[in-house]
Amino acid sequence: MSELHKIIVDTDTGGDDAAALILAVRSPSVELLGVTVAAGNVCLEQAAKNALSALEAAGSDVKVYTGATKPFSGEERETFSVYGSDGMGDAGIVNPKRTPEKEYAIDFILKTVKENPGQIEIFALGPATNVALAIQKDRETMKKVKRIWSMGTAGFGPGNATPVAEFNVYKDAEAYSVMLGLGVPVTVIGLDMDDEPTWVSEAEWHKMLGGQGLQPFIAKATGKLLQFKKGNGIDAVDLPDAVAMACLVWDDFVTETVKCYGSCITAKGETHGLVIFYKEGFTYDSMPKIGQANVSVVTKAKKDEFVSRLNEILAKG
Secondary structure (H helix, E strand, C coil), X not given: CXXXXXEEEEECCXXXXXXXXXXXXXXXXXXXXXXXXXXXXXXXXXXXXXXXXXXXXXXXXXXXXXXXXXXXXXXXXXXXXXCCCCCXXXXXXXXXXXXXXXXXXXXXHHHHHHHCCCCEEEEXXXXXXXXXXXXXXXXXXXXXXXXXXXXXXXXXXXXXXXXXXXXXXXXXXXXXXXXXXXXXXXXXXXXXXXXXXXXXXHHHHHHHXXXXXXXXXXXXXXXXXXXXXXXXXXXXXXXXXXXXXXXXXXXXXXXXEEEEEEEECCCCCCCCCCEEEEECCCCECCECCCCCCCEEEEEEECHHHHHHHHHHHHCCC
8 A cells, every 4th residue: 555645735736837736646656736827837826827727627626726926045047937927838628617715825734734834745856835825824834744845956967947957946046945955854745846748748648649538738738839849840748747746646657766955046146946966875075075965856657658657547537
């Protein structure tokens, strides 16, 4: 029997977040307690609508809570959504019947952790703003979080917001730094885990578009992404948030992690948003002492199985 994960998903809901939410909803090893949203891929209101639409498509009535409208530091960093203006492919699939709860996302997170000390896992699919705000408001309660999962950083590879920084961290590096400094276990799934073996080819995307269950929903949600990728010479769609969620919901998916001390660069300049990973047990000539390991970085997984396993779940409707 797989371990039951009681999780809160924190998201800025674009097309890949939607796929990740569906994986969480459909997993027998996950009890999804709520979804909190922050601005990131799209504005807060749109992110909430997107989350509700994905949940409703999956037949879930899990509640959605709105949080941060701007980064932790208050400083906006210009980026653009590769998922279209609505974050879901501009395909007319965002028509939720429900609305977000009135309770503030940060209050929901803190209340849930207080009521379930040592049991709650937070899965941060977007910028870590809501997590950082919760830490700022009540650090002692947040220390009772069982684990934080993060789709963030470039891992040990290149970034996508800049050559060295991944979008989620770049969007709110200050929040990511606060999260890393909390002291609870953090599992990081970096952008380097979202490489070619996990990509949905254009041919496979077209099959999904005419496919079964929720396959057309995710295909439509990522249509603008496919256009963007093709414009950059890549005939495929990548789903980093869904790959990250697979690391939790499929207990056999991850095959290697590395313990590290993670340090996030918050200073302005070319390295803003870079997360440096100092490997535990490795001696660095210029710095014999580094901080205690605060993250486990996923470095290997059964990537070749990702697309087929995802499609099998989506096809069930």
